[in-house]
Amino acid sequence: MVVDFKTHHPFLSNRNKPMHSILINNIKELVPLSEKEVALVSDAFKPRHLKKKEHLLQKGDPSNHMRFVSDGCMKVYSVDEDGQEHILQFGISGWWINDLYAFLTETPATFFMQAITESTMMQVHRDRLNQLYDEVPMMDRFFRIKTQNGYVALQERTIRSMSxxxxxxxxxxxxxxxxxxxxxxxxxxxxxxxxxxxxxxxxxxxxxxxxxx
Amino acid sequence: MVVDFKTHHPFLSNRNKPMHSILINNIKELVPLSEKEVALVSDAFKPRHLKKKEHLLQKGDPSNHMRFVSDGCMKVYSVDEDGQEHILQFGISGWWINDLYAFLTETPATFFMQAITESTMMQVHRDRLNQLYDEVPMMDRFFRIKTQNGYVALQERTIRSMSxxxxxxxxxxxxxxxxxxxxxxxxxxxxxxxxxxxxxxxxxxxxxxxxxx
Structure with a gap:
């Protein structure tokens, strides 16, 4: 679905528009996008609605999507050998969350991803995202900056958990x-x-x- | 200095050409560059020759450059409260090495960077690199992929050091x-x-x- 962002009140029109506009606004905070590029990005990302407690990803699953939380609250966790849950990340509206390691290396997920409240994710498949980088070069910049931030957060979290x-x-x-x-x-x-x-x-x-x- | 890469034997001409061509080949392994873009990238990166045991970066220094090892062998290390050295990374020809956290967050370096053998680094200042992203959009893609690889390596290293x-x-x-x-x-x-x-x-x-x- 291509969303028409020329309207000044996208939130009033239908269910998907606000979900897409939260995503587009998130991207536009970092990089400029033309109207045509907005349409391409909106079309590439598909909404996925989750009920409370529904799993989006389980350990061992392939993790083929880049994921953005439009609405709700998600958690990313691992389970140890004693069955104990360890929460690594929460994701709220406007956050990108993923088992990024599994996504990048195309290896099975080591984490679980579950909705704490009813939630809506915006997802793009790896193959579509790779095409999108050619169609909208600013997406390369956007994910360069996001990945840099992720790198910094990972290093900070590792160091701070010790100190x-x-x-x-x-x-x-x-x-x-x-x-x-x-x-x-x-x-x-x-x-x-x-x-x-x-x-x-x-x-x-x-x-x-x-x-x- | 702008290097002429049209010649088929760039290694034979002068001291800087091989250093630049190792860098350009490293970038071209991941993304395409036009001749004009090659010239822009070559001009942006400046060689820095280091003697054996010379320091390129000390803890507390600003880390304002993205750094590529053209030749030689570098080490990145921290020093603990007892004065003990802990080596985090070696860097050999063809590797990107940095205190990436300090570079990205513009905070003082927490690591030291020192030449083990006589070495040559190719360096670009953060400000010049930010201009370069506009002049050569493929550099966004190149550093997106490099940062993703860095993220994966950091996570893997953290997990493997424990297991x-x-x-x-x-x-x-x-x-x-x-x-x-x-x-x-x-x-x-x-x-x-x-x-x-x-x-x-x-x-x-x-x-x-x-x-x-």
Whole structure:
């Protein structure tokens, strides 16, 4: 479907338009796109609606799509040998989330990707994306910058998980996921921070006491 | 300096030409470049010759260049609180090496970069590179792919350092740095693998016994 972005009120028209316009606005924050290029990009990305708790990706699946969260809240997690979940990332509206390693190397996914709330993803298949790079050269720049940011985030996360206190990491989490914190259960936040739910509860109590004093 | 790549024997002409042609060939392995674009890229990258043991980057320095090894052998390392060196990466002819985090975030370097042998780097300043992306759009694609590869390598290295034996990592090292292993002292290889020189010596003896039997 090619979306007509010439209208000034794309959100009022039909179901897919807002999903596509959130994606296009996200891209246009970094690179310019002509009207024709907007139409090409919009046509390449397909919406995928997910019910609450529905899985988009399971460990072992091929991960053939680049994925953008238009709406809702997703989580990316791994499961260890004892069946314990370890949350690596949350994804909220405007975020790109993926098992990027599996996508880039074309190897089976090592992570799970699941909807925490009802969500809408915008997805493009690897083959279509590779064509799109030729049709819209600015997409090369967009994903160069996004991949650079992903590289920096991965390195920072590796270093900080070794050196920064759980309390500080929780403060950073609140700032980073400001709009979404209410929708994510506390036990999932604890898993993301690599601490027990009880430890998180203690940190939260301490912080609320500090903010009152 | 703009290099004339129309000649069929660029290696025979002067000192800078082979350095530039190694760089251009490296880029052309991934993306096409017109003659005009080759000239623009060649002009943007400046050679920097290093003597044996000379430092190119020290912790705390700004890291403003994207860097390519044309010739020689470099090492990237950190120094811990006890003054102990930890080698993160070697760079040989045809490799891109950098404190990429410092380069991308414009923060002071956390790593050191030093020549093991006499070496030649080809360097482009961040500001010039940003202009170059507009002049030669294929450079966006080239660095998108290179950054993706860097992301994958970083993730793989993080995971493998936790899960793979020193013996297997040494085998992989030999394969990866096949042409260069003779030039890198054993104690540096041990540092790169995160083991003692004695442990490496034991592994080497065991492997040479196995290959004889």
């Amino acid at each position: 920064v206190s759980a309390e500080l990491r929780y403060s950073e989490f609140i700032n980073r996921y400001r709009d979404m914190e209410q929708q994510i259960p506390q036990y999932m936040i604890a898993s993301y921070l690599g601490i027990t739910p009880e430890h998180l509860s203690t940190i939260r109590k301490k912080m609320s006491t500090q903010s009152l004093s | 793979v034996s020193a013996e297997l990592r040494y085998s992989e090292f030999i394969n990866r740095y096949r042409d260069m292993e003779q030039q890198i002292p054993q104690y540096m290889i041990a540092s790169y693998l995160g083991i003692t020189p004695e442990h490496l010596s034991t592994i080497r003896k065991k492997m040479s016994t196995q290959s004889l039997s």
